[in-house]
Amino acid sequence: MDYYTTLRGSVEYIEKNLKDQIKLDDLAQKAKLSKYHYHRLFHKIVGESVYRYITKRRMAKAAEDLTQTAQPIIDIALNYQYASQESFSRAFMRIYGLTPGKYRKICGGNTSNKVIDLSSYFNRNKITNMAA
Incomplete structure (x- = not known):
């Protein structure tokens, strides 16, 4: 395989x-x-674990939405599977060290969040040498 x-x-x-x-x-x-x-x-x-990876990717996309749209924070939170703006804000704060609102104010117009280059995560040697 x-x-x-x-x-x-x-x-x-x-x-x-x-x-x-x-x-x-x-x-x-x-x-x-x-x-x-x-x-x-x-x-x-x-x-990293599957769920940690998904959380980081959702946060990166949410950060993009915060800086590139005027969409309300609650809508962005709900879009990325958070039950409330509060739970989204706590998770966002853990990753970025800022609340989503402050992040939007500071980084608005800065579109540096890009999709992760998958080649940096995959190493064929590790895969082929790994026991099933």
Whole structure:
């Protein structure tokens, strides 16, 4: 099995569905792996858990929305699967060290958030040498 291709497909799926609910069970099923093996493989290759990766990507896209749109913060929070503006603000603060409102004021017009270059996360040598 080509784990590089499998994980690349998963990351592409995650990127396309950041505004939707993403379950580990669904990702593992799409990859045709057990949930445990999928999570272990993802962590080994990407360097962090599936949920941490999804959270970071959602926050990066939310940060983009904050600086590139006038959309209310609550709408951005709901778009990226947060139950409330408060839970979104706490998560945003943990990653960026600022509230979403302050981030928007400081970084408005600065569009430096880009999609992560997947090649930096995948190392074919690790994948081919890893035991199944």
